[in-house]
Amino acid sequence: MTKIKFALCQMNVVDNKEENISTASLMIEKSLSENANFIILPEMFNCPYSNDKFIEYGEEESDSPTLNKISSLAKKNNVHILAGSIPEKEKDKLYNTSYLFDKKGNIIAKHRKMHLFDIDVKGKITFRESDVLTSGDEFTIAKTEFGKIGIGICYDIRFPELARVMVEHGASVLIYPGAFNMTTGPAHWELLFRSRALDNQVFCIGVAPALNKDASYRSYGHSIITNPWGEVIAQASEKEGLIISEIDLSEIKKIREELPLLKNKRKDLYEVIRK
Structure with missing residues (x-):
């Protein structure tokens, strides 16, 4: 299958778990009415973006x-759903984790955010995920009927090495549920998604919560799909809404033949430097 019809659910996240799950469910149902076969939710879609709320x-x-709930919707509607991310507890640790469900409602991949969002932009925004979250340490490349899908979360996109590893292991689409803020979003969101797509000649997708002006952490929104x-x-x-867009994976082969970046890589030199 070379064509995938994605639904990007840019939902408004509030301080009420049941309401967030309900909103996600409604957007999934609407996506199905548009014949989407791969639905994506945002980072922390059931939870305000705040360390105390993660706990x-x-x-x-x-x-x-x-x-x-997401599993039951995937199974009922025979559709793939990437459940953006949620705060996942395991014993005494807490992770920012994304789950991919297949059409039978089974979890076929999970990604724990590898690079934690610890930043301090003077006078604008300070945030330290590492105060409460533990970083993941595994690459996530899911095998699906559409081919291999690479999964990262938000800040992970800033590290080109991660994207390259996923592509070298066969990923043709990279998906990063994310929640850039009103400082980093306007500056870097589109630039990063275009760069990761261009560098690796793949499709790159970001799905964010909508801007909630009442929240302590304000998401930039602007969910996006970029091509090879x-x-x-x-x-x-920045507003709540749904993007429905079909991509054709055959574009990857065409562009890699026209501009053979991956083929022309000087692996002989890179490996020497690494040693």
Whole structure:
């Protein structure tokens, strides 16, 4: 299957887990009415983006009302769903974790955010995920009927090495549920997604929460799809909404033949430097 019809659910996240799950469910149902076959939710879609809320909203994978609901929707509607991310509890640790469900409602991949968002932009924004979250340490390349899908989360996109590893292991689409803020979003969001797509000649997708002006952490929104030529083929505004867009994976082969970046890589020199 070379064509995938994606639905990017840019939902408004509030301080109410049940309401967030309900909003996600409604957007999934609407996506199905548009014949989407791969639905993506934002980073921390069931939880306000705040360290104290990560602790409060945390769920264990084996007993998660959020994941149980998404699983049932995937199975009922015979559709793939990437459940953006949620705060996942495991023993005494807390992770920022994304789950991919297949059409039978089974978890076929999970990604724990590898690079934690610890920043201090003077006078604008300070945030330290590492105060409460533990970083993941595994690459996530999911095998699906559409081919291999690489998964990262938000800040992970800033590290080109991660994207390259996923592509070298066969990923043709890179997906990063994210929640850039009103400082980093306007400056870097589109640039990063275009860059990762262009560098690796793949499709690159970001799905964010909508801008909630009442929240302590304000998401930039602007969920996006970029193609292997580095072009933006779909992008939302800051408001809640749904993007439905079909991509054709055959574009990857065409562009790699026209501009053979990966083939022309000087691996002989890079490996010497690494040693």
